[in-house]
Amino acid sequence: MTGPVTILTHDYSWSVLKKKYGIIYGNQRKTVIGNNVFIGGGATILGGSHIGDNVIIGANSVVSGNVDSNSVYAGNPARKLMTLEEYRDKREKRQLKEAVEYVLEYKKRFKTYPPEEKMDEYFFLFKPSRIYTKYRSQLELMGNYHETLKKLSTYHTRFSSYKDFLNYCNKQEMVFSK
CATH class of the missing domain: 2.160.10.10 (Hexapeptide repeat proteins)
Incomplete structure (x- = not known):
């Protein structure tokens, strides 16, 4: 709650x-x-x-x-909007766009890209260089740390590293600024 x-x-x-x-x-x-x-x-x-x-x-x-x-x-009154599976699919489709928006807004405000450990809601998009404290707390949520860690190791990430992800963000920034 x-x-x-x-x-x-x-x-x-x-x-x-x-x-x-x-x-x-x-x-x-x-x-x-x-x-x-x-x-x-x-x-x-x-x-x-x-x-x-x-x-x-x-x-x-x-x-x-x-x-x-x-x-x-x-x-x-509350009404059913969708199944949980439909919601998961919706969130999965939006992850990359939202992560890029977050990175670009952070860069705009602080004049630098966010450090990798600030990506605690989006680190499944790239292979993390290490399991930061914030990532660990996310992995431990709901009491299924080992299952989530296993999922992270087998999950097909779009980017091989955080640097690779930032390069993608940089390209998106150039596209948006045109």
Whole structure:
């Protein structure tokens, strides 16, 4: 979860009924959040909701009811945007463009390319010269360090080194400046 998230198992709406009719009608419901779920900042999970496994809930979403496993939901009310596999494919297609934009913006601001260790979200694009502390913390996320390290060693990177990646960025900068 990022930022403030509200997870409800009940609400106080019974107070209106009590004032009008003098009786308390309880309203408690089981709220279930599965494994490997990311909930964006400001989201509200209403009582009685059931979120499956491997789910991404977008920021400021309001979840009510059932959320399918292996899916991405967002909005108010939250609705299914895509499967997790579709989201992975979308992110994979955008990685290189976003990494290049990051490098070029960094260079524009600091008048130099970012050091390799600053590429903690994009180091799968190139063969890292070493596993920097930031990379290691990324690899350790979710408790599957060894599996991720193995994936990194067999993953087909587009660039043989960080220097190779920066050369590509430099060429892109020349293309953009024309």
